[in-house]
Amino acid sequence: MMRLKTLATVLALAPSLLTPTAGHAAAPAGDPVHGQDIYESRCSACHSIDANRVGPAHRGVYGRKAGSAPGYAYSPALRASRVIWTEATLARWLTNPQAFIPGSRMGFQVAEAQDRADVIAYLKTQTAKK
Amino acid sequence: MHHKITMNAGALNAGLARREALKAGGMGVLSVAAIGILAGEPTMAKAAASSADADILNVALGLEHEAIAAYQIGAESGLLQKPVLDAAVLFQSHHKAHRDALIAAIGKLGGTPVAAKSTSDYVASLDIASVKSQTDVLRLARKLERGAANAYIGVIPSFKNVAYAQISARLAADETMHWTVLTQVLGDALPTQALSFGA
Incomplete structure (x- = not known):
């Protein structure tokens, strides 16, 4: 009886164990409109979509290799990283950039998972110019 | 103590x-x-922590360089009338004091302070060409002040040394003061919700 109960518990947990996010909370769906508000109030101190400022320009950042925006002087750590900016890597970066890529210069953290998802959803809309 | x-x-x-x-x-x-x-090897760990803090302070220094340039461009534009011009010059002096404090802190941590960019770089990256009136100058300044306040709040959890986190909070307070005055001069409403910065 006990063995059956254990088996049932394992089977019930199996789908979550097999997903790529096993052990982590699933990332919430992002709202690009709210993401733009957050971008303008928090990210735009250092960043613009089309201009390199204190931080690099963000147009086309989604899907780009980290440390590769033209004309921006990155830290050696970011330049040498092999990170490609996806939803997962951007979420880790925004959670704690210096923990994700030690030696990077950005220290700004976005504490809330929903806010991170919204900013990422907004950045996804800022595709590279054709 | x-x-x-x-x-x-x-x-x-x-x-x-x-x-x-x-x-x-x-x-x-x-x-x-x-x-x-x-x-x-506590020295090695300490050096890595100091380097990380110096990197964050250097980003802050970049913000201060940009703010000083923005107020300089605004003051020289001929668009600002007294007493707004006086306030802009005062706020710029605050940013210069921030710059000097950050340069000293970065040096103390063994870092190399970033240099300011050229005025033409700031003119381009801040889209100064679109600034045509005193209101435009004030709106740009207010946007930069809000961004800076939020940036200083957002880096607080990353500091290894809490003394620098406290400095970051003090800098955020100055930027918030600037934002509040600029909002009043523009005649815009203050936020109706509490905790409107850093979120």
């Missing part, structure tokens, strides 16, 4: 760093700071 607080903060940081080192070790990834702690 101050010495005692510093030592407690140092002990707290060391404890947290040690815990992070053990956590990271479980995942097979060690930061330079963690390696230093595990190898009994």
